[in-house]
Amino acid sequence: MAGLHSIASEIPDSFRDEIDAFIAWMELERSAAKLSVEAYHQDLAQFAIYLKHSTSHADWQTVTKEDVSAYLQFMSNEMNYTRTTVCRKLAAIRMFSQRRFVESQQTDFAELVTGPSISWKNETIPKALSIAQVDALLKVPVVSTPAGLRDRATLEVLYSSGIRVSELCNLDLTSINLDEGCCMIHGKGNKERLALLGGPAIKSIRDYLAVGRPTFVKPKTQNALFISKFGTRITARYVQKFVKTAAIQAKVLTYNKEDGTLDTQVSPHTLRHSFATHMLQGGADMRAIQDLLGHESVETTEIYAKTNPEMILEAHALHHPRTFH
Structure with a gap:
């Protein structure tokens, strides 16, 4: 078998x-x-x-x-x-x-x-990167090439918005509003939600649209945002492979496999986990993070609190009326 x-x-x-x-x-x-x-x-x-x-x-x-x-x-x-x-x-x-x-x-x-x-403890708590690890990963794409501009933009959007890789691949030009710093996402069950884009993500998209995308676009992908070298939409498989390669190059969460080759624990979903964790660490409301991630239940979002015991202790120290003796 x-x-x-x-x-x-x-x-x-x-x-x-x-x-x-x-x-x-x-x-x-x-x-x-x-x-x-x-x-x-x-x-x-x-x-x-x-x-x-x-x-x-x-x-x-x-x-x-x-x-x-x-x-x-x-x-x-x-x-x-x-x-x-x-x-x-x-x-x-x-x-x-x-x-x-x-x-x-x-x-x-x-x-x-x-x-x-x-x-x-061992299996279901998502792995999140540190801010320094995210920065190292984002610096890997060579932005002097059209492909590098595209790949930098994909990484920036994944981390800035917390969207799923499938949602990233389905983004259209009409989905994004760079002036407002947001994009409309069609998530699970065809439900729509608004995702937000930070300054670096907006800049990376503008750079890609100006120089990178025109190299790849074909008549059948006129409205697609992220396009492969073949003129088709990028696929989840491509993004997964690229993120893995970039993480190995940046030496982020790497380990040696049995055959001696280097591998990494990083996937596109790791950037989604990192988005949620860093938002939570920054003081964002759990319900707001739930909406941005497109979670049906806040209980799913609460998983991210389990990755940050120090944050829970800090919240108790700051807000419980009988913390201090």
Whole structure:
């Protein structure tokens, strides 16, 4: 089963139709973000391939909660997935199973299946960069080239606004207002929100628009803000790869892999975490940060407070009436 990391085209035919119907439901009825849909598709494909090769099930009809539990053990013990990854994949299976039950009264085979417990300390608290580390990362792009101007602007926008990488890639010229220092974001579920741009981000966008973007733009991308060397919108994969390369070059959160090569913990999402953490450290209201990040619940935003125990202690010292003896 070493080949479990599979593309969706390898889904066994007898399992495919229900997965396709579920994915269509996510796209059309739930308006789920593209990256979320792709992740769920991949997670369900992997589970279907596991069932095909490791059980006697010919389709979804006979799958049980014991199969789901066994698959969780397989991911943990054989695939060495982290507990966070296992729980995320279980969430996809649960939603799929619940949808089958609601739609056609099929058995909810994932009901009551529990995933591994997750330690806040070790796994789910987001990693944030220091301001010095952010500065080092932002200085990597060579702004004497069109590509460097574009890459600097993407980094500046990610950190200045806290938007998701998918939202960055979907920005249009009509989405941004540089005079007002803001941009309109179409987030998860097609919900709109306003994101803010600081001075350095505005300058980097103006520089890119003046010199960099005209090099890349094609008729089909006249309205796209960030354009690749091929004349298409930049992709999330490109941004992830570029951010990783820049972080390694800047020696930010780097480590040596088993083969001796250098890697980094930094991803585009790290800049989103850093945005939220630095806003919080600067005294911004939690609800305001929630709105800027596009979080449904403030509880999601409160995760960032867990990264700053010293900030919590300071808040207690400043505001609790019985702090001082």
